[in-house]
Amino acid sequence: xxxxxxxxxxxxxxxxxxxxxxxxxxxxxxxxxxxxxxxxxxxxxxxxxxxxxxxxxxxxxxxxxxxxxxxxxxxxxxxxxxxxxxxxxxxxxxxxxxxxxxxxxxxxxxxxxxxxxxxxxxxxxxxxxxxx
Numbered sequence: 001x002x003x004x005x006x007x008x009x010x011x012x013x014x015x016x017x018x019x020x021x022x023x024x025x026x027x028x029x030x031x032x033x034x035x036x037x038x039x040x041x042x043x044x045x046x047x048x049x050x051x052x053x054x055x056x057x058x059x060x061x062x063x064x065x066x067x068x069x070x071x072x073x074x075x076x077x078x079x080x081x082x083x084x085x086x087x088x089x090x091x092x093x094x095x096x097x098x099x100x101x102x103x104x105x106x107x108x109x110x111x112x113x114x115x116x117x118x119x120x121x122x123x124x125x126x127x128x129x130x131x132x
Contacts (some may be wrong), residue, residue: 007042015039019048092120 007015011032018028025039032039090105092115107117116124 012042012046015042016046016048019043019051022051090117090120091115092117092124 015028015032018031023031024036025043026036029036029039088109090107090109092105094103094105105117105120107119110116110118110121114121
C-alpha cells in the first residue's frame with residue numbers, strides 16, 4: 001500500500017462510513033490504501049459493529065474426515081479383564097481404564113520385547129506413510 005497509513009480523524013471517519021455501507025474489508029482497504037488486516041484491526045479498536053462472516057456455513061467443509069467407527073469388540077473371544085501379570089499377551093487397553101471395566105487384548109505379542117499384538121502394534125506405531 002503506497003498511501004500513508006496513519007489513522008487521522010478524517011480517515012477514521014471515512015472508515016466508519018465505509019464500514020456501515022457493508023463493503024468488504026478488502027475493498028475498504030483498497031479505498032484507504034491500507035491492507036485488509038489494517039481495516040479489520042482498526043475497526044475492532046474503534047469498536048465498530050461486528051459483521052457476519054461472508055463465508056456461508058454451508059460452504060465450510062471439514063478439513064479432516066470423520067473417524068471410522070470401531071468394530072464391535074467380541075469381548076468373550078479376544079479380550080479379558082485387565083491383568084498385568086500376562087507378559088506374553090497383548091496389553092492394548094480397551095474400555096474404561098479408570099474403572100473395573102478395563103479389558104486387555106489377549107492375542108500373542110508381535111515382538112517378544114513389545115507390548116502389543118500385530119493389529120494393535122499397527123495402531124499404536126504409525127509412521128506418516130502408514131497413517132490414514
